[in-house]
Amino acid sequence: MNEARRSAARPSVTACPDGPLIVRGAIDVCDETGAVIDRTRQTVALCRCGASAIKPWCDGTHKLTGFTTHTPDPTAVDPPR
Numbered sequence: 507m508n509e510a511r512r513s514a515a516r517p518s519v520t521a522c523p524d525g526p527l528i529v530r531g532a533i534d535v536c537d538e539t540g541a542v543i544d545r546t547r548q549t550v551a552l553c554r555c556g557a558s559a560i561k562p563w564c565d566g567t568h569k570l571t572g573f574t575t576h577t578p579d580p581t582a583v584d585p586p587r
Contacts, residue, residue, distance in 0.1 A: 524574050526551035526564035535562060 517531030529535065530549045534542045543562065551564035555573035558565045 521554075521575070522551075524576070525568055526554055528552075537562075 515531065517529070517533040519533075520528040520530075522528060528549065528551055532548070535545060535550070535552070536542055553561050553564045553568075554575070555568040555571055557567040557571050557573070559567070
């Protein structure tokens with residue numbers, strides 16, 4: 507198999523900033539008991555915010571809740587109000 511086809515066949519997980527995990531390729535997604543959840547697509551988005559109505563899949567609710575993956579700088583000082 508050539509390198510381009512091998513790369514395309516390799517499963518991957520990409521963390522979207524302030525959004526879901528994008529899962530591409532042949533990989534099992536399991537529930538909390540270890541049972542495989544049926545997938546109808548090769549590429550799926552997994553919820554990271556915890557607010558999706560269709561967990562484990564992302565439904566875009568993270569946009570409404572203001573979910574962020576940004577970690578605040580613990581040394582930063584809040585500006586005076």
